[in-house]
Amino acid sequence: QVQLQQSGPGLVKPSQTLSLTCAISGDSLSSNGVAWNWIRQSPSRGLEWLGRTYYRSKWYNDYAVSVKSRITVNADTSKNQFSLQLNSVTPEDTAVYYCVRGNRNTFDYWGQGTLVTVSS
């Protein structure tokens, strides 16, 4: 059974960096055919895909255009976890953030979610 356990602060100040980590159990970060995603949800923007990392003989990343200049998704194979960094946050980045496994062209396993509030 795949489980995704998220960790990271729930409060970030404007202009600073949002950082979250997702620890994977029951699967490998380097599994073929699988991608590791970050998705957020807010009342104003709904469910929004942010980016992903995946391994196909080498590591690849894809990012949403809306955050492309501010986002980094990293894979840490030694800990079997991946992370999200979102720079220069504003109150509009306030949302529940989820780490999610992409497999079979769907999102099949979700982390528990982390409410991140951007406020001074």
Place this chain on the structure above:
Amino acid sequence: EIVLTQSPGTLSLSPGGRATLSCRASQTVTNRYLSWYQQKPGQAPRLLIYGASNRENGIPDRFSGSGSGTDFTLTISRLEPEDFAVYYCQQYGSSPPTFGGGTKVEIK
């Protein structure tokens, strides 16, 4: 990017009733890569249907999906008390993956 429009916004039904939820895409969803999720308050979305009509493991057979091209439907044949929730469609046929705005199924 593909825009997904869900209707109705809210569906008020009684337990035992039949729910029909619609998801319309602004462009053809490649290979029918359309999924449906259920979300309850304070929880992450839960995968119900993928590939338009494939039920995820452990999902009751009262949930079924259909459709192709730009029009997709989720049907709940007999509503159980635990089915009252918000439902989202999502496409993975074109990048970026996108979600619909949701349909809330509430108790009448």
